[in-house]
Amino acid sequence: MFLSWFSSFLPPALSTRPKEWVRAALGASLGILLSALLCRQLFGSEITLQLIGPLGASAILLFAVPSGPLAQPWSIVGSYFTATLVALAMVHFFSPSVTSASLAVGISLVLMCPLRCLHPPGGAVALCVMLGGPSTLDMGVMLLYPVLLNALCLLGCALLYNNLTRVRYPKSHVSASTDLHHTQDPPPQQRVGITSGDLDQALAEMGAFVDVTREDLELIIRATEKNALRRSMGDIQAGQIMSRDVQCATPETTLKQALRMLKHHHLKTLPVLDEERQLVGIASLSDLIGHPLGAGRRTILRRLGLGRDQLLQQVMSSPVTCVDSSTHVVELIPLLSGEGLHCLPVLEQGELVGVVTQTDVIAALHRDLIMHLG
Structure with a gap:
């Protein structure tokens, strides 16, 4: 006692x-x-x-x-x-x-x-x-x-x-999530679970000083939610759900050829590999089409490669956000839902072995839900 x-x-x-x-x-x-x-x-x-x-x-x-x-x-x-x-x-x-x-x-x-x-x-x-x-x-x-x-x-x-000594000081305020769609909707990962408003209300109800910044407290809560989700979902990794037959292009691929590949395979992105099969960029449908607001017909045709043969190396995005084959699916969700990425190249020892798309993650989550309900 x-x-x-x-x-x-x-x-x-x-x-x-x-x-x-x-x-x-x-x-x-x-x-x-x-x-x-x-x-x-x-x-x-x-x-x-x-x-x-x-x-x-x-x-x-x-x-x-x-x-x-x-x-x-x-x-x-x-x-x-x-x-x-x-x-x-x-x-x-x-x-x-x-x-x-x-x-x-x-x-x-x-x-x-x-x-x-x-x-x-x-x-x-x-x-x-x-x-x-x-x-x-x-x-x-x-x-x-x-x-x-x-x-x-x-x-x-x-x-x-x-x-x-690699300790960030002073503590900077966490910037708001990037609004990729320019709407008033909160980011997808913040539409369920604990919201910023919930945290503000909880702090107001406490009415006492908390020796941690509000930003750090929110990060702790988000990390706790992620770890709990990781535990409940088991060991689903990128290597298990990725697509292995990857359609790729080269920096010298023309925009017209790239558009044809995307249309034929019903894809939204193409990884771009150099002569040594190293990933040097990624080209999405939006990269190829572009957003020539106010541009004339000639500019649009040039964007599509119909006026002249533009190459992917002129429009591809680089560097590329990649993951390892052992990356847990919980780590993939915020990348695909909050950063506007349609697919994530999967690397092993620097070599491209597959890609994980939004569809792959949705299928994995659906199967996990069925197993839990069963």
Whole structure:
């Protein structure tokens, strides 16, 4: 009973690996060291030591959890700036004390929220400014210089170190899905299941701060749905459902010949192979026909290859989105439904062995549904 109660205080194990812990620790150490050395050089050791405390907490956020909303560039710079101004204002009206310092932290927190720069170490900045002693208070508003120097130097180290170690920072907002058809319909993969509106409503109902960006939360949910679907569908791979008798063209194939091949085989796309049988492009029906809006008859005839023999290498799309024969069908669905692709070439050791079309995926999903219902 006691052990069960005590274990409830323990957080779950971290999802990161020891290699990431070491990477973050090294970055945090270097960031604090460089920031402190620069501040000491410009403002002296006493000021540096009195303001270095918040850097430790900021470094953990910027290097260990760089994707979190509390670790973004504006969060650290805005919070340091806001907390310093609040603390200096409090000193102007009240004498430095634990009570006034505590009030400065509370006011700083309230201001950080609408300014969208919530950053916990900002509270430590307010305390350091108010309780740092005469050396900090005598600087007055000039104290903003060492405070912001620390913030900007640590931020610069995080920007450089995180990206050099292949950790994207800052966290960019996920762009909306490309509207291929220029309509108001949501993307096909977002028309069922959890929608963005559902997520917004859930966050509003919680009414509390969630230490993860909305974009990351949506990605986590989408990934969870995909993994659940992968588990329920078994091991259906591209190699099992692909078409193997692939009709191909070469870069020197004319548009007229390509159109004839598409019509004869009832296809929408043609993989384009070079002399060494390497995939160099793909030509779709829309590539061949084009969209010559406002063009005259001569332009249309030229597009069709009737005015002169244009070659596929002039209109084919390259590079080509390809998959491996072991790619699970769940990975194929968003490529074929959300990116406007009609088929996906399947490669093994760089060689084209087949193509997966939308029809192939629909047939596989239909068979899987029948097996589950049976």
